[in-house]
Amino acid sequence: MAEEVILLDVWASSFGMRVRIALREMGVEFDLREEDLSNKSPLLLKMNPVNKKIPVLIHNGKPVCESLLIVQYIDETWGHESPLLPSNPYERARVRFWADYADKKIYPAVRAVFLSMGEDQEAAKKENIECWKVLEGELGDKAYFGGERFGYADVSLIPFYSWLYALETLADSNIVEEFPKMASWAKRCMQRESVAKSLPDQHKLRDYIMEHRKKLQAQ
Amino acid sequence: MAEEVILLDVWASSFGMRVRIALREMGVEFDLREEDLSNKSPLLLKMNPVNKKIPVLIHNGKPVCESLLIVQYIDETWGHESPLLPSNPYERARVRFWADYADKKIYPAVRAVFLSMGEDQEAAKKENIECWKVLEGELGDKAYFGGERFGYADVSLIPFYSWLYALETLADSNIVEEFPKMASWAKRCMQRESVAKSLPDQHKLRDYIMEHRKKLQAQ
Numbered sequence: 440m441a442e443e444v445i446l447l448d449v450w451a452s453s454f455g456m457r458v459r460i461a462l463r464e465m466g467v468e469f470d471l472r473e474e475d476l477s478n479k480s481p482l483l484l485k486m487n488p489v490n491k492k493i494p495v496l497i498h499n500g501k502p503v504c505e506s507l508l509i510v511q512y513i514d515e516t517w518g519h520e521s522p523l524l525p526s527n528p529y530e531r532a533r534v535r536f537w538a539d540y541a542d543k544k545i546y547p548a549v550r551a552v553f554l555s556m557g558e559d560q561e562a563a564k565k566e567n568i569e570c571w572k573v574l575e576g577e578l579g580d581k582a583y584f585g586g587e588r589f590g591y592a593d594v595s596l597i598p599f600y601s602w603l604y605a606l607e608t609l610a611d612s613n614i615v616e617e618f619p620k621m622a623s624w625a626k627r628c629m630q631r632e633s634v635a636k637s638l639p640d641q642h643k644l645r646d647y648i649m650e651h652r653k654k655l656q657a658q
Numbered sequence: 659m660a661e662e663v664i665l666l667d668v669w670a671s672s673f674g675m676r677v678r679i680a681l682r683e684m685g686v687e688f689d690l691r692e693e694d695l696s697n698k699s700p701l702l703l704k705m706n707p708v709n710k711k712i713p714v715l716i717h718n719g720k721p722v723c724e725s726l727l728i729v730q731y732i733d734e735t736w737g738h739e740s741p742l743l744p745s746n747p748y749e750r751a752r753v754r755f756w757a758d759y760a761d762k763k764i765y766p767a768v769r770a771v772f773l774s775m776g777e778d779q780e781a782a783k784k785e786n787i788e789c790w791k792v793l794e795g796e797l798g799d800k801a802y803f804g805g806e807r808f809g810y811a812d813v814s815l816i817p818f819y820s821w822l823y824a825l826e827t828l829a830d831s832n833i834v835e836e837f838p839k840m841a842s843w844a845k846r847c848m849q850r851e852s853v854a855k856s857l858p859d860q861h862k863l864r865d866y867i868m869e870h871r872k873k874l875q876a877q
Binding site: 489498501503504505508509511512515516528529531532535536539540573 | 708720
């Protein structure tokens with residue numbers, strides 16, 4: 440039986456980008472279905488009834504939810520020859536820690552800068568810079584977060600880095616210049632076809648985020 | 659070389675309980691070191707400089723942080739004969755989803771009931787019941803969340819269930835009776851030595867939580 444792989448996604452979602460990158464790293468062909476979050480499809484509601492969120496990977500009719508769990512599923516299903524996660528348990532825990540850091544620290548910090556204004560935004564900017572500083576220190580002189588090879592932590596983090604350009608416009612900061620090691624890492628990541636094809640155009644993303652911000656602030 | 663396994667922990671922490679259960683499931687001997695969170699030890703700050711939180715597992719001098727990542731590390735290091743996670747990638751994603759649900763839904767819902775008062779608490783109680791209802795439905799007629807065997811999702815969820823007794827006292831609810839399948843599941847879990855030894859006495863936990871609540875509300 441031919442494999443059926445469907446991805447329910449939204450183009451601007453950093454969480455969705457992770458899944459697209461992982462699938463392309465593995466050379467898996469997939470049917471990308473764009474969702475309208477203001478009018479979620481019956482398929483999305485059926486496949487992720489608990490969280491009702493994208494991304495959802497549907498593999499031969501069975502759903503896998505939550506981006507980091509999907510990336511691990513992809514690795515365990517198609518990654519035997521060239522896995523995203525290392526084999527050593529300690530190294531696995533280490534890259535999982537940085538993926539978890541993306542969700543627990545980076546995402547809220549970036550989001551806070553976008554949604555805040557005035558003094559609140561100044562505080563959010565400082566907090567955001569502190570969060571990225573930790574990553575700059577962790578990366579050090581390594582090519583990727585896992586070492587010499589592009590892997591799980593990179594897949595998890597690079598979509599958030601792609602938001603920094605929009606952040607610079609908005610918050611008048613030079614966060615990209617401030618962290619030269621992260622900037623080189625991002626360039627290395629972007630040289631991979633899997634990443635370049637999965638991250639949206641920066642200008643398009645910035646316009647979308649600005650529009651989205653206005654709507655949320657108006658509420 | 660003999661293995662050195664140290665766990666930095668706090669007895670009342672649901673996150674710490676997960677790690678204790680997993681270590682005991684594997685028959686790993688460990689040195690349990692109680693932390694005072696108002697005066698964190700230099701070892702904790704050194705071993706978890708990013709989050710500065712318990713639990714931290716230190717295995718032969720190397721730290722592993724974040725409870726779900728620690729449980730997976732324990733499984734990958736000592737679980738070859740009787741693993742906590744299933745081997746099938748889809749089943750792995752499924753049990754990981756419910757462990758993730760414990761962190762993203764159950765923990766905030768339980769916490770909100772404890773920290774709120776009056777009308778806010780009524781709303782928090784309703785939300786909390788909705789969260790547990792999802793688990794009751796998912797468990798269905800299975801013995802454990804993964805099926806016939808006690809495993810990763812159970813390890814992740816049972817410490818939060820142990821908080822429900824304190825919640826009943828506080829919120830005058832009968833949440834335990836309301837979900838009979840979860841109640842039977844919890845009894846099955848508690849019959850395991852690993853679980854019984856790792857969860858604190860309910861009365862002691864309730865007193866601690868009530869005291870903690872007063873302090874937080876006073877702030």
